[in-house]
Amino acid sequence: MDERSIGLTLDEIAKVRFRTAVAGGPEKTTAILAALRGWHANVLITDAATGHAVSKAEGLPNSVGSLRGTRRTQVQGGNRVKTKKLINNADNIIAEMLDGMIKAHPKHLRQLDGSPRSIVAVDGPREGKVGIVVGGGSGHEPSFVGYVGKGLADACAIGNVFASPPPDPIVECTKAVSGGAGVIYLYGNYAGDVMNFDMAAEMATMEDIEVRTVLSTDDIASAPFDQKEKRRGVAGNFFIFKIAGGAADKMWSIDECERVARKANARTFTVGVALSPCSLPQTLRHNFEIGAGEMEIGMGIHGEPGISREPLRSADDVTDGILERIFGEMNAPEGAKVAVLVNSLGSTPLMELYVINRRIAERLGRNGISVHETWVGTYCSSLEMAGMSITLIHLDDELTELLDHPCDCAMFRAG
Amino acid sequence: MTTITSQNLVDLFLAIAAAIDQDKERLSELDGVIGDADHGVTMNIGFTAVKNALGGLDTTEADPTTVFNTSAKSFLNAVGASSGPLYATAFMRAGAAVKGESALDRNAMVEAFKAMAKGIQDRGKAERGDKTMVDAWLPASEAIEAAAERDESLAACFAAAATAAEEGAEATKTMQASKGRASWLGARSLGHMDPGAASTALIVRTMADVFAHI
Numbered sequence A: 001m002d003e004r005s006i007g008l009t010l011d012e013i014a015k016v017r018f019r020t021a022v023a024g025g026p027e028k029t030t031a032i033l034a035a036l037r038g039w040h041a042n043v044l045i046t047d048a049a050t051g052h053a054v055s056k057a058e059g060l061p062n063s064v065g066s067l068r069g070t071r072r073t074q075v076q077g078g079n080r081v082k083t084k085k086l087i088n089n090a091d092n093i094i095a096e097m098l099d100g101m102i103k104a105h106p107k108h109l110r111q112l113d114g115s116p117r118s119i120v121a122v123d124g125p126r127e128g129k130v131g132i133v134v135g136g137g138s139g140h141e142p143s144f145v146g147y148v149g150k151g152l153a154d155a156c157a158i159g160n161v162f163a164s165p166p167p168d169p170i171v172e173c174t175k176a177v178s179g180g181a182g183v184i185y186l187y188g189n190y191a192g193d194v195m196n197f198d199m200a201a202e203m204a205t206m207e208d209i210e211v212r213t214v215l216s217t218d219d220i221a222s223a224p225f226d227q228k229e230k231r232r233g234v235a236g237n238f239f240i241f242k243i244a245g246g247a248a249d250k251m252w253s254i255d256e257c258e259r260v261a262r263k264a265n266a267r268t269f270t271v272g273v274a275l276s277p278c279s280l281p282q283t284l285r286h287n288f289e290i291g292a293g294e295m296e297i298g299m300g301i302h303g304e305p306g307i308s309r310e311p312l313r314s315a316d317d318v319t320d321g322i323l324e325r326i327f328g329e330m331n332a333p334e335g336a337k338v339a340v341l342v343n344s345l346g347s348t349p350l351m352e353l354y355v356i357n358r359r360i361a362e363r364l365g366r367n368g369i370s371v372h373e374t375w376v377g378t379y380c381s382s383l384e385m386a387g388m389s390i391t392l393i394h395l396d397d398e399l400t401e402l403l404d405h406p407c408d409c410a411m412f413r414a415g
Numbered sequence B: 001m002t003t004i005t006s007q008n009l010v011d012l013f014l015a016i017a018a019a020i021d022q023d024k025e026r027l028s029e030l031d032g033v034i035g036d037a038d039h040g041v042t043m044n045i046g047f048t049a050v051k052n053a054l055g056g057l058d059t060t061e062a063d064p065t066t067v068f069n070t071s072a073k074s075f076l077n078a079v080g081a082s083s084g085p086l087y088a089t090a091f092m093r094a095g096a097a098v099k100g101e102s103a104l105d106r107n108a109m110v111e112a113f114k115a116m117a118k119g120i121q122d123r124g125k126a127e128r129g130d131k132t133m134v135d136a137w138l139p140a141s142e143a144i145e146a147a148a149e150r151d152e153s154l155a156a157c158f159a160a161a162a163t164a165a166e167e168g169a170e171a172t173k174t175m176q177a178s179k180g181r182a183s184w185l186g187a188r189s190l191g192h193m194d195p196g197a198a199s200t201a202l203i204v205r206t207m208a209d210v211f212a213h214i
Helices: A010-014 A026-037 A048-057 A090-104 A167-177 A191-206 A225-230 A237-249 A254-266 A315-330 A350-366 A397-404 B006-034 B039-055 B064-079 B083-097 B106-124 B134-149 B154-174 B181-189 B195-212
Strands: A020-022 A043-045 A109-112 A115-121 A131-138 A155-161 A183-188 A211-216 A268-276 A294-297 A308-311 A337-344 A370-377 A386-395 A407-409
Touching: A020 A026, A026 A048, A090 A109, A090 A115, A090 A155, A109 A167, A115 A167, A131 A167, A131 A191, A131 A237, A155 A167, A155 B039, A167 A183, A167 A191, A167 B064, A183 A191, A183 A237, A183 A254, A191 A211, A191 B083, A191 B106, A211 A237, A211 A254, A237 A254, A237 A337, A237 A386, A237 A397, A237 A407, A254 A268, A254 A397, A268 A315, A294 A315, A315 A350, A315 A386, A337 A350, A350 A370, A350 A386, A370 A397, A386 A397, B006 B039, B006 B064, B006 B195, B039 B064, B039 B083, B039 B195, B064 B083, B083 B106, B083 B195, B106 B134, B106 B154, B134 B154, B134 B195, B154 B195
Parallel strands: A020 A043, A131 A155, A131 A183, A183 A211, A337 A370
Antiparallel strands: A109 A115, A115 A155, A268 A294, A268 A386, A294 A308, A337 A386
């Protein structure tokens, strides 16, 4: 080994107190173990997968007492694990999904001729009504296409997995639902979506269709209060779409529809928590790593890192922490009225969501806030991510009336 | 003096498509650290569409502007996302910069390249230091302009741009993101290369490699 070392000899190294080795790649496990067992190194800097492999080979238990960093070795996910999915060809996944969707919901949805990524409501768009066009990346089903139907959105432009749709399908949706009273674009605030929808708005304007845009920014964990305009739109879209869709169905003017959409967005607050990652069909790799005993508060619905990574706590503790953040911004006085959405990010089951909702109801009751209506289930997912989000919308009479307005969509019905 | 024909441009785009396809996993992994882990996937979908669209083009008929515009349209409609509008704008601006020309000399190619960088900055509204692809495009654009002023060859101009883009991408490791998805990370984005800047470096390096052999 001396012949392969530059600098200090092994004897000299042995006299150094902290002997740090840097090595990566599970294929080097044997060599790393030899260096460690021979005490040539007593500090190892490595990646999670290698660390896991080394400690496993050494027969270490999963939690190694005071050894800091071992928690990171028990990662869920990581790039070396291939995930399992029931797919055919990842390149055709959107087309195949839409094909199956249209066959499941022929009474609600249709694909536009020549623009298959433009999904339009069979019933809804009509002369004199403001058109509501929503859209975004795929992988969040039932968002956003599930909210296309009478009384809610008129059309949805479909993007690739976690990627904004291009301008063309958005423009085609716009033309298909324009009833002469203007069209409102409603979507989450993401750089890619903004660029594509803005390009589409320019193109629609050239065809003499008036387009207004309302961005949803309900994820209060995604940026601080003084940078509200940077916040992401997540599950709160459900309320914002519903309210704007109700206003449009009541044949309100584009000014009024835009006003209530903005009001709904300003009064909708979401915080999510992620427990385990998801994987894209094209990569079959987890999109982030998280320790087995960890959760990430505020993680985005594409796996964007959140505000803090903490040890996993009980449902009540997690709910309390999220509600504290929401109450801090909502400023709802005693006697106020809210609607609640407890949303699964994909694989967290209804059982856990109901446990969480029980605590939400308890906390709201204690604060003297009444619950007008509660939705519990998968409304805005992140493929198979585990975790959930809590959304509250602070209602007033106008928002309540619009939320109660009937709608009939492919994947959602109310009233 | 070297001139670039429509066929050369098509070859250039095919070379970029091949380079992205080969490097897509690394780009997605870079994105996984600070974004949503799909940058390699998105770029690959985009350039595969470009490759297919250009395959249907008769380069004896199509002028360079048509090659750029065909690439722009096919890229945009295949991906959307944020790279769609950014690269589509880049290619359309390049096409506009060389409108009416049937073959491109060094100066025209340099102008086309500068127009790409400007288009990306205009569309994304990012500034230098925001930790985006602009941090690779702008230094590359300045380097190619300086090289052209020194009257260096087409190959040398693009080699200078490629080096500047690589250095710019490397420098994004020291930056804190303030645009796009990575911006929500704040200080946690420090130390990681921006995936958009990384793919830019790869694209510009591929351009340099192709022009070195024409």
